[in-house]
Amino acid sequence: MATATTPTPAEAVDWPRVTREVADDLAVDASVRDRAGGPPFDEAARLREAGLPALLTPPAPDGTGDPGAAWRSACATVRELSAADGSIGELLAHHCVLAWSARFLGAPAEPFERRIAEDRWLLAGGIELPEAEAGPGLTAEPGGNGGYVLRGRRGFDAGVTVADRLVVGARCTRTGDLLVVLVDPAHPGVCAEPAGDRVGQRLTGSGTVGFDDVPAGADDVLGAVPRDEHAVAPCTALAPLALRLMLTQVALGVAEGALAEARDVSRAAQAARPSGTDAEDPYLLLAYGELATAAHTAAAVVERATDALARGLGAGAGLDVDGHAGIAVLVAAAEAVTSRSAVHITTRVLELTDGAGFDRFWRNARVLTAHTSSARRLREVGDHYLNGTLPRLPRL
Incomplete structure (x- = not known):
């Protein structure tokens, strides 16, 4: 578990360099760690040591920080780490969105966010409710002194086996409201069970957590x-959009990482050819031109959605329904384009490299995009563009 430290002032740290160094470190043995699987204890320790969980915390809530800049920096960090190791990118993506929980809820954020930064907490969990067929999820029964007692089980996609704190949504048994609660996973009533073998994203620390009183x-x-979903504020409804966009950053990073590593392999193969031979295979050039263009296209759409969500975070409680709708449409477009591009790029990379060591990119892309329906997202974009229909505020 993380211990309290005196963090180095953020402005005194070259965060792009730190991110690059961590990404380079993760890339060295990414394939080996992917094959081994298991909870990412060592990887989480690397992130804490580098200070990245603290970096991916919202700026000071006193108005001196820029929420938009912080969000863009977080997205860039997650995307770069995902190019090296998609699982660890997803681990940080969930942490980052959960670190914004108090802001989304319009609640006092300073004590919670200060603890994240000072104690270098790595967060996991999820505030959204599970689908009905997945079971009742968590309940919060009112107790003494204004507190609650949590009971139930929930599955989470990342971090629950290595987190310092869990941020979870639990349905209040008295009011029916969704309470967002901070939980210490070291409590004896909390039991985390790692997920079984996964096709991809094997090192995210996913699993099921039981809460027993x-x-x-x-x-x-x-x-x-x-x-009442109609009473949910637009700024609160940004929470699921933020997670969807962060996971889109992860998928894009995976595709870019696969393409960059494949390029290195192809360059090495060309350099090994005898002198005087034609090193410019026109079909190979065409393939890389197609894949690079697909990556650039996805990146452009993702960047536009990132900027829009950054502006929404900056607006805070001042965000209106129309503003939320505009962000939702751009996030849906980013998901649709990136989902298709990530699967296409990682599939073609397998063909270009004979698959040697590149299957993890394809598996990771498949898992990340499995629950993203491009057709559904495109219908949302089309309905807004053609008919002016506002996307519904997401259900938490």
Whole structure:
């Protein structure tokens, strides 16, 4: 578990260099670690040591920081790390979005965010409710002194086996509101079970967590989402969009990492050819031209959605329904384009490199995009463009 330290002032750290060094470190043995699987204890320790969980925390809530700049920096960090190791990129993607939880809820954020930065917490969990067929999820029964007792089980996609704190959504048994609660996974009533073998994204630390009469004090409740979905504020409804966009950054990073490594392999193969032979295979050039263009196209759409969401975060409680709708459409477009590009690029890379050591990129891309319906996202974009229909505020 992380211990309290005195962090180096953020402005004194060259964060792009730190991110690059961590990414280079992860890339060295990414294939070996992917084959081994298991909880990412060592990887999480690398992230904490580098200070990245603290970096991916919102700026000071006193108005001196720029939420948009912080969000863009976080996206760039997650995308670069994902190019080296998609699993660790997803681990940080979930942490980053959860670190914004208090801001999304319009609740006092300073104590929660200060603890993340000072103690270098790595967050995991999820505030959205599970689908009905997945079971009742978590419940929060009111207890003494304004606190609650958590009961139930939830599956989470990343971080639950290595997290310092869990941020979870639990349905209040009295009001029906969704409470967002901070939980210490070291409590004896919390039991995390690692997920079994996964096709891809094997090192995210995913698993199922059981909560057996886990107490949560009033100070552990970060905020609440009304039971009536029509009463949910647009800034609160940014939370699921932020996670969707962050996971899109991960998928894009995986595709870019696969393409860059394939290029290195092809360059080495060309350099090994005897002198005087034709080193410019026109079909190979055509293939790389097609794949590079697909990556550039996805990146352009993702960057536009990133900028829009950054502006939404900057607006905070001032975000209106129309502003939220504009962000939702751009996020949907980014998902649709990136999902197709990531699967296409990682599939073609297998063909260009004979598959040697590149299957992990394809498997990771498949897992990341498995639950993203491009057709559904494109219908949302088309309905907005043709008919002016506003996307519904997401259900948390």
